[in-house]
Amino acid sequence: MGQRKKIILNAIRHRAGNFVIQEFLHEHETLQRFNSSSVNTIRIQTLYLNGKCTAVTTILRMGGDGAEVDNACSGGISVGIHPDGRLYEFGYDNQTNQYRGKKGIVFKDTVIDQIPNLINTAIEAHVNEFPLCKYIGWDFIIDKDDNPICIELNSCQNGHLIFQLSAGPTFGERTQEVIDYCKDKPFTYKQTSFSNTPR
Secondary structure, three states, rough: OOOOHHHHHHHHHOOOOOOOOOOOOOHHHHHHHHOOOOHHHHHHHEEEOOOOEEOOOOOOOOEEOOOOOOOHHHHEEEEEEOOOOEEEEEEEEOOOOOOOOOOEEEHHOOEOOOHHHHHHHHHHHHHHOOOOEEEEEEEEEOOOOEEEEEEEEEOOOHHHHHHHHHHHHOOOOHHHHHHHHHOOOOOOOOEOOOOOOEO
């Protein structure tokens, strides 16, 4: 019996129930080459405002060497992606260290051909599935058969610091539109994120 099977059977024996079993995803070589120990995701942030849905920021997130996740806080690097799939010149880690590439891959010379399709997929899903949500961060991988797979979506805490370092202002050319929208909406939270003091 293999070691992995022993670990799984032991976990099953010591749990009362309620298991989450996920399909194993094999990542496309296009993304895997950046770091083979982690799933490397493409974060597409879509804004659906005033009847218009666009991808405002697209980022490639890659894990650090030996890491199992691609998060910046776990040693990962983020690099911006232009709408045509070209990577920005520099990527950044959580300490704001700047990188021109990774594993011999020069970011500015790299194109991820699947990006236009991924952007269209995210926009269609936002409009059709979540029309009441204004802003979503979608985490995609590309599987070994070249299919886009959404593994997570985020409606808050979208990692703005590292993403803005990597790809510029979050809302890009729609920034003023977002400011104007927010100016007309009352701020209704009862307390700040930094204290328990009611506002």
